[in-house]
Amino acid sequence: MNLTVAEENYIKSIYKLQDGNAVVSTNAIAYELDTKPASVTDMAKKLKEKKLIDYEKYQGISLTPEGRKIALQIVRRHRLWECFLVDKLSFSWDEVHEIAEELEHVRSEKLITRLSNFLGNPTTDPHGDPIPDALGRISKSQPLVSLDKATARRLEVAGVSDQSSSLLEFLNAKGIRLGTQLDIIERYEFDNSVEVKIRNQPAFTLSEQVSKNIMVKSL
Amino acid sequence: MNLTVAEENYIKSIYKLQDGNAVVSTNAIAYELDTKPASVTDMAKKLKEKKLIDYEKYQGISLTPEGRKIALQIVRRHRLWECFLVDKLSFSWDEVHEIAEELEHVRSEKLITRLSNFLGNPTTDPHGDPIPDALGRISKSQPLVSLDKATARRLEVAGVSDQSSSLLEFLNAKGIRLGTQLDIIERYEFDNSVEVKIRNQPAFTLSEQVSKNIMVKSL
DNA sequence: TATTTTATTTAGATTTGTCTAAATAATATT
DNA sequence: AATATTATTTAGACAAATCTAAATAAAATA
Numbered sequence: 473m474n475l476t477v478a479e480e481n482y483i484k485s486i487y488k489l490q491d492g493n494a495v496v497s498t499n500a501i502a503y504e505l506d507t508k509p510a511s512v513t514d515m516a517k518k519l520k521e522k523k524l525i526d527y528e529k530y531q532g533i534s535l536t537p538e539g540r541k542i543a544l545q546i547v548r549r550h551r552l553w554e555c556f557l558v559d560k561l562s563f564s565w566d567e568v569h570e571i572a573e574e575l576e577h578v579r580s581e582k583l584i585t586r587l588s589n590f591l592g593n594p595t596t597d598p599h600g601d602p603i604p605d606a607l608g609r610i611s612k613s614q615p616l617v618s619l620d621k622a623t624a625r626r627l628e629v630a631g632v633s634d635q636s637s638s639l640l641e642f643l644n645a646k647g648i649r650l651g652t653q654l655d656i657i658e659r660y661e662f663d664n665s666v667e668v669k670i671r672n673q674p675a676f677t678l679s680e681q682v683s684k685n686i687m688v689k690s691l
Numbered sequence: 692m693n694l695t696v697a698e699e700n701y702i703k704s705i706y707k708l709q710d711g712n713a714v715v716s717t718n719a720i721a722y723e724l725d726t727k728p729a730s731v732t733d734m735a736k737k738l739k740e741k742k743l744i745d746y747e748k749y750q751g752i753s754l755t756p757e758g759r760k761i762a763l764q765i766v767r768r769h770r771l772w773e774c775f776l777v778d779k780l781s782f783s784w785d786e787v788h789e790i791a792e793e794l795e796h797v798r799s800e801k802l803i804t805r806l807s808n809f810l811g812n813p814t815t816d817p818h819g820d821p822i823p824d825a826l827g828r829i830s831k832s833q834p835l836v837s838l839d840k841a842t843a844r845r846l847e848v849a850g851v852s853d854q855s856s857s858l859l860e861f862l863n864a865k866g867i868r869l870g871t872q873l874d875i876i877e878r879y880e881f882d883n884s885v886e887v888k889i890r891n892q893p894a895f896t897l898s899e900q901v902s903k904n905i906m907v908k909s910l
Numbered sequence: 911t912a913t914t915t916t917a918t919t920t921a922g923a924t925t926t927g928t929c930t931a932a933a934t935a936a937t938a939t940t
Numbered sequence: 941a942a943t944a945t946t947a948t949t950t951a952g953a954c955a956a957a958t959c960t961a962a963a964t965a966a967a968a969t970a
Contacts, residue, residue, distance in 0.1 A: 478927060498948055511928055513949055518926090530935060530948060561805040574797045580790050586780040697957065717918055730958055732919055737956090749918060749965060 473522070473542065477577045480546055481505060482515050483524060486535055487543030495532035544608035550576040551597035552587050558598040559591060565598035616666065616683040620659040627654045627688040634685040643686070646676065654688065692741070692761065696796045699765055700724060701734050702743060705754055706762030714751035763827035769795040770816035771806050777817040778810060784817035835885065835902040839878040846873045846907040853904040862905070865895060873907065 475483070485504045489496045498516070502509045520527040524539035535543060553575040557568040585606065588594075595611050596602050596618045604610045613630035629652045632639065643649070647670055657667040657675050664680040678686070694702070704723045708715045717735070721728045739746040743758035754762060772794040776787040804825065807813075814830050815821055815837040823829045832849035848871045851858065862868070866889055876886040876894050883899040897905070 476926075499946090507927095508929065509948060510930080510950085514927075557802075561802070561809055563801075563805070571797065571799050571802055574799075575794075578790065578793045578797075580793075582782075583776075583780070583790055586782070590780055695956075718916090726957095727959065728918060729920080729960080733957075 473524075473538075474579075475542070478515070479519065479522075479524075480542075480577055482512075482519060483535070483539055483543050484546050484550075486525065486533055487540065487547065490534060495534050497532055501533065541608050544604040544610070546576055548604040548606075548608075549578075549584055551601060551603040552584060552591065552594070554597045554599070555591050555594050555603075556587060568598065612689045613687040614689075616654075616668075616678070616686040616688050617664065617680055619656065619688070620666075621656040627656065628652070629654065629686060630689045631687040632685055633687055639682065639685060642682070646670075647673065648686070692743075692757075693798075694761070697734070698738065698741075698743075699761075699796055701731075701738060702754070702758055702762050703765045703769075705744065705752055706759065706766065709753060714753050716751055720752070760827050763823040763829070765795055767823040767825075767827075768797075768803055770820060770822040771803060771810065771813070773816045773818070774810050774813050774822075775806060787817065832906040832908045835873075835887075835897070835905040835907050836883065836899055838875060838907070839885075840875045846875065847871070848873065848905060849908045850906040851904055852906055858901065858904060861901065865889075866892065867905070 482501065482505065485501050486496050489500050489504060498509045498512045501512045505512075516525065516527045516533055519525045519539070523536055524542065525533050525535055527533050550572045553572040554565075554568045557563040557571060558565055563571075588606075594603055596614055599618075601618070602610045602614050615633070616627070619627070629648055629650055631650065632643065648654075652670060654668045654670060657669050659666045660677075664683075665677050666683050667675050667677045669675040701720065701724065704720050705715050708719050708723060717728045717731045720731045724731075735744065735746045735752055738744045738758070742755055743761065745753050745755055769791045772791040773784075773787045776782040776790060777784055782790075807825075813822060815833055820837075821829045821833050834852070835846070838846070848867060848869055850869065851862065867873075871889060873887045873889060876888050878885045879896075883902075884896050885902050886894050886896045888894040
């Protein structure tokens with residue numbers, strides 16, 4: 473399946489807006505891509521023809537499984553390039569989006585495989601968003617530090633990446649173990665600490681150090 | 692000056708074919724870009740409009756100073772990406788061209804500056820071709836090791852980058868000094884040594900070690 | 911020099927991705 | 941339910957980059 477840059481951008485937008493299984497409106501896509509609804513309708517016909525979206529007149533748009541697979545590849549490329557720009561070229565995380573927007577369209581499977589390897593196969597990008605693997609699987613669990621209440625409120629603890637006994641003891645004392653459900657109350661920019669709450673208990677704060685090592689999945 | 696990918700490719704082809712100051716033919720560009728002469732004529736009108744080429748009907752095409760400046764930027768981007776692919780992602784030098792062909796069109800001054808820096812500001816790419824600097828200057832002199840008889844036969848010694856007395860002594864004994872003219876007879880892949888000849892003298896071989904430190908310019 | 915061959919250009923068409931303006935469908939409001 | 945509003949689609953146009961076929965200019969050859 474060889475897509476143009478424009479087609480890739482539409483697929484990516486639909487993926488972003490779909491968020492679960494919802495159907496996406498023509499207008500929403502037009503706004504997201506800074507284009508006109510009429511253009512979206514035109515492109516919808518093409519992408520339907522290619523079996524990348526489900527589309528019926530006036531009924532909204534959603535990705536087919538094939539479309540979703542491609543969307544995940546694009547997201548993967550985008551986020552790996554963002555890692556590269558920040559980790560290797562010392563860009564700050566807020567200036568990489570535009571450049572990654574261009575780099576993501578460079579087509580070479582081998583390039584992406586090697587880039588990922590070169591970066592140590594990261595699972596989250598500089599913004600904390602998860603990076604799909606080569607097969608399009610998004611690691612359901614991600615470090616707590618990468619989330620905020622805008623992206624996920626209710627979470628379940630899926631594991632701890634640092635197995636040092638001091639950390640485990642600390643978590644144990646707080647009542648955090650595998651399967652514990654957490655709510656994010658607030659994230660504090662200045663030291664990247666996060667205030668969380670376990671059902672029926674008073675809220676407490678976790679340092680960046682700690683929340684980096686708590687792997688969670690959103691519910 | 693914001694150019695499309697197609698325009699950049701034309702500029703690059705013209706630069707490549709121009710080789711000095713010669714005027715380039717419509718047919719030659721069409722062949723180089725795997726397109727039709729009629730398309731070249733169309734594009735020639737656009738590029739003339741933008742003052743990047745000199746063009747008169749039936750009289751061939753050449754870059755203006757502004758066009759040459761842009762060509763050098765594109766060549767710079769292409770060759771830096773090739774360095775990245777080979778040095779950092781372990782591609783072999785013969786598989787990087789296609790990918791660099793895409794990467795070179797990513798537009799960000801800052802990206803290229805930082806990429807160059809990350810790579811240690813190399814002056815030649817994996818094929819041994821010189822990399823223009825940020826101002827479009829091509830280092831006229833390059834290490835002898837980066838050349839072979841296909842790219843340059845008759846050379847002039849422009850300097851020695853390693854000033855150790857043992858190397859200077861060695862070169863002196865061979866009759867190599869500033870301004871000496873050399874011909875490349877053969878390069879040997881297996882140890883990257885090079886056989887050279889000074890006018891009227893028998894040929895002799897220089898190790899990679901030595902030829903890395905001899906800066907030459909082609910005549 | 912006249913003629914043939916080759917190179918280049920023009921004219922007109924096509925594809926992709928976009929637009930505006932008008933028409934139509936879906937939704938919200940009275 | 942009728943009407944107004946909003947969302948979406950259609951129709952027709954445009955710019956970029958390309959093509960083919962035909963016309964014309966330049967160069968090579970007889």
